[in-house]
Amino acid sequence: MIALVDCNSFYASCEQVFRPDLQNKPVVVLSNNDGCIIAANAAAKALTEIPMFQPVFKIKKLLDTNNVTYFSSNYTLYSDMSRRVMDTLKIFSPLVEEYSIDESFVDLSLHQNPDLDSVAHEIKNTVHKNTGIPVGVGIAKTKSLSKLANKFAKKMPANNGVYVINSEEKREYLLQNLKVKDIWGVGKKHAIRLEKKDVKTALDFANMPVAWVRKEMTVIGERLWRELNNMPCLEMVALPNAKKGIGTAKSFGVRLTDYGLIEEACSFYVAEVADLLRQQHSAASQIEIALQTNRHSTTDQQYRNKILITLDTPTDSTSKLTKEALKGLKQIFKSGYRYKKVGVNLSQLVSANQIQTNLFYTPHKSESVAITNVMDALNSKFGKNKVKLATVGNREKEWALIREHRSPRFTTQWDELLTIGNKK
DSSP: OEEEEEETTHHHHHHHHTOGGGTTSOEEEEOGGGOBEEEEOHHHHTOTTSOTTOBHHHHHHHHHHTTOEEEEOOHHHHHHHHHHHHHHHTTTOSOEEEEETTEEEEEOTTOSOOOHHHHHHHHHHHHHHHHOOOEEEEEESSHHHHHHHHHHHHHOGGGTTEEEOOSHHHHHHHHHTSBGGGSTTOOHHHHHHHHHTTOOBHHHHHTSOHHHHHHHHHHHHHHHHHHHTTOOOSOOOSSOOOOSOEEEEEEEEEEEOOHHHHHHHHHHHHHHHHHHHHHTTEEEEEEEEEEEEOTTOSSSOOOEEEEEEEEEEEEOOHHHHHHHHHHHHHHHOOTTOOEEEEEEEEEEEEEGGGOOOOTTOOOOGGGOHHHHHHHHHHHHHHOTTSSOOGGGOSOGGGTSOOOTTBOOOTTTOGGGOOOOOOOO
16 A cells, blocks of 8 residues: 655645744745745635735735735755655655655555554654644555545545545545546646546546547556556655756846856856755766846846856766856856846766766866865755855855745754744
């Protein structure tokens, strides 16, 4: 049996863990630069007049009128809270597949307790006790069914966040009460086609002739059909596959015309993606730099450009990647424009243990593995970017994202720990 554990309103829940005064009150999380709402808890979603993904400046009065608390996105906090949830799940199984930042599949085939309902509630209660994050738990024989069971557990309050498919009756009841569009893996186009054939519920889909499903939805659709009929086709993945590309593209807090500031921002983002590259033990063969103005502006002159640089030898060195990135940035930069965003993308990734050099390759001493390891160790111990290249500079406040409402990084920064004191 497989459990799908999904965190409820994850970003908002992370904020509420450290703000118990906000329990059962509307909370939303904003996108980069505090642009729009990207996440909301149940109390905020209940306020139907508050639209998701709307620019905050257009609805700020509405948020304030409804006493909605809003936070700037705090991805450092969310990432660490996710790790704590995943570590808790490993108490229940040696095989946990981290499907996304807020949900995981848990293999329960070796679990000693045959009462899966009690196991599901134990998982839910333990995660909440250890992390403060509320979760829903769906358990079934296949991944697809456990995903639907989780959705159904949250959809029906009477289920108390838990639904276990341990009988044919419960499987059919679940599928009958969910629409075909609710099925994991059925996209919008397929959902429309199926509904035109009078296939409206998940059970209708599961009862379709498998030959039609394979013909019209390929082998992927057939696997899904079999999964819904209690025939496992999707295996658990012990370790996530290494990413084929790593990148970031973030808007500046203000429009920039100064090349020096853009260069510092670019160096900062190269260091970020290089760190992620090393974490998955990869090296990059190509680096792409992109630069653009605000395409939504009706007053600014528009310009956008990008450059792809192929490296002579794959590398995971922040120094080497930064050097090549800034060469590219200099080529595509044009003065006279107000720039909104710079992007960095690493591609053609290979294993760091399988780098092929050439006879004429001589790495610069700044690319030394020992130096890189020391920098990573110091930054891990004392905080992000405590040790950095000079090209990153010290003017981050002049170009960084707007985060006026960002909560402290309670779990990863010593100087931002939650403090409790007596009120005077």
